[in-house]
Amino acid sequence: MSASTSWHLDDVLNALSGKRWPITQARGRVRAVPGLYAIYGNTDAWAGLGLDPQPGSALYVGKAEDSLAARELDTHFAADPAKKPRTGSSTVRRSFAALLRDTLELHAVPRNPDKPDHFANYGLTPDGDARLTEWMHQHLSLAVWERPIGLTQTLRTVEGEIIRTWMPPLNIQGNPQPLPHLRRARQTMTLEASGPQMPTASRRAFETARPAAALPVRGPAPSAAGRSLGPTPVELARELGKSPKTVRQALRDKYGRLPFDGDRWGALTPAQEDYLRARFR
Structure with missing residues (x-):
């Protein structure tokens, strides 16, 4: 031994x-x-x-x-x-x-x-x-x-x-500073791969939850209000002192079951981030 x-x-x-x-x-x-x-x-x-x-x-x-x-x-x-x-x-x-x-x-x-x-x-x-x-x-x-x-x-x-x-830029999981435009670029590829097979409702939810997915991949993607996409649920949970499970459940309670991007949830939209901060402050 x-x-x-x-x-x-x-x-x-x-x-x-x-x-x-x-x-x-x-x-x-x-x-x-x-x-x-x-x-x-x-x-x-x-x-x-x-x-x-x-x-x-x-x-x-x-x-x-x-x-x-x-x-x-x-x-x-x-x-x-x-x-x-x-x-x-x-x-x-x-x-x-x-x-x-x-x-x-x-x-x-x-x-x-x-x-x-x-x-x-x-x-x-x-x-x-x-x-x-x-x-x-x-x-x-x-x-x-x-x-x-x-x-x-x-x-x-x-x-x-x-x-x-x-903090290597191409690592997503476990990275304190993940590369924002990598998530968006992968989401764009996911949509392309899905073609007509992805149900219309799921595609609409995917695009609504992640409005930057179809944008060019270089540089931060601003929201309609001019703000960049925020942290992931895991990162925000750490900041708020909550478990990631609790934060993800809060998102589901508010928005329904959002699509899963293959690794983990992507960056939150400003509206999602504001909702979570208001709920857990």
């Missing part, structure tokens, strides 16, 4: 900010073991995503419970040319696709065209998937931290601490 192992934040940060490989050179270097990974982009990548270039900072941090090689190289980056890209199975690819939609002329489609549902987990047309893969191979690099044998903490715990420390 192996002894338990603890982890140290500095060790993980050093690994994830240390040696990194271009995607096309990572095969054979990234092993089939559990761990965390950090995705980096060159200056052109940051600019292409609509971000101020910070090539020394990670764009995204994630975890692989079973195999870093399989999760990152095969699923996210389609590094094996014999395997088809799987944007519908990769939240990382969906985020890159949403931000590069106009630049690469990408179009969202249902993940499974034969059984269209779960539109927030959209895929791309084959030619679009190929363009996204080529862009990722040209502009991104990867660093990894392998989970030590005997580690007692979950990878989710370690991942969460790294995300809170670094």
Whole structure:
């Protein structure tokens, strides 16, 4: 029986900010073991995503419970040319696709065209998937931290601490400062993927609840009153000292069951934020 192992934040940060490989050179270097990974982009990548270039900072941090090689190289980056890209199975690819939609002329489609549902987990047309893969191979690099044998903490715990420390712009969940226009860009792709399959009532609720979804993805989207979209329910709950469950229930009481965007609720509209603040003050 192996002894338990603890982890140290500095060790993980050093690994994830240390040696990194271009995607096309990572095969054979990234092993089939559990761990965390950090995705980096060159200056052109940051600019292409609509971000101020910070090539020394990670764009995204994630975890692989079973195999870093399989999760990152095969699923996210389609590094094996014999395997088809799987944007519908990769939240990382969906985020890159949403931000590069106009630049690469990408179009969202249902993940499974034969059984269209779960539109927030959209895929791309084959030619679009190929363009996204080529862009990722040209502009991104990867660093990894392998989970030590005997580690007692979950990878989710370690991942969460790294995300809170670094606040990578493409991470949504657990990020104290999520990128507002990423949510809107993904919502736009969700609507495109749904096509006529999304019931009219659900589409109307989606667009009403998130009026910025169809707006251009660059920069903050103002409301009709000139205000930017506010915090997510989770963030506002933390500020108000309430549980996220209580805040989400209050939203349902007022507005009904709003659509779920695949990760968690998006940014609140000004009216929704004002309602919650008035209810819980």
